[in-house]
Amino acid sequence: MRDPEVMRQVKEILAQISEIAPGHAVELRIPPYSAIQCVDGPKHTRGTPPNVVEMSADSLVALSKGEILWSDAISDGRIHASGERSDISDLFSQLASRN
Numbered sequence: 001m002r003d004p005e006v007m008r009q010v011k012e013i014l015a016q017i018s019e020i021a022p023g024h025a026v027e028l029r030i031p032p033y034s035a036i037q038c039v040d041g042p043k044h045t046r047g048t049p050p051n052v053v054e055m056s057a058d059s060l061v062a063l064s065k066g067e068i069l070w071s072d073a074i075s076d077g078r079i080h081a082s083g084e085r086s087d088i089s090d091l092f093s094q095l096a097s098r099n
Contacts, residue, residue: 002032002033006033006057007033007034009057009060009061010030010033010034010057010060010061011033011034013060013061013064013095014028014030014034014036016064016095016098017036017038017088017091017095018036018038020091020094020095021038021039021040021088021091022038022040023037023038023039023040023041023043024037024038024039024041024042024043025037025038025039025040025041025042025043025051025085026038026039026041026049026051026052026053026083026085026086026088027049027051027052027053028053028054028088029052029053029054029055030054030055030056030057030060031054031056033057037049038088038091039051039085039088039091041085049083050083050084050085051082051083051084051085051086052080052081052082052083052086053079053080053081053086053088054079054080054081055073055078055079055080056078059073059078059079063092063095063096064092064095064096064099065096065099066092066093066096066097066099070087070088070089070092071089
């Protein structure tokens with residue numbers, strides 16, 4: 001079951017990411033809450049996208065507040081990222097400076 005408050009936070013953060021980095025080159029997945037395409041570059045339309053980032057809602061919130069570092073979350077498995085454009089750590093630095 002999805003927590004409505006967590007859903008609200010996830011949607012708000014993903015909206016900010018879409019504003020900072022509009023595009024379709026990276027798919028950012030926050031199961032079971034939501035997913036977006038972001039970052040300028042080649043548009044993906046079918047099958048598994050070449051650039052995917054997946055994390056929990058807790059990790060998304062912590063990254064957006066600057067409470068954890070991208071590199072630490074990658075190292076310990078809280079973030080799964082694949083593809084040459086999947087390092088979106090700079091987006092979270094921008095978010096943390098806003099929040």
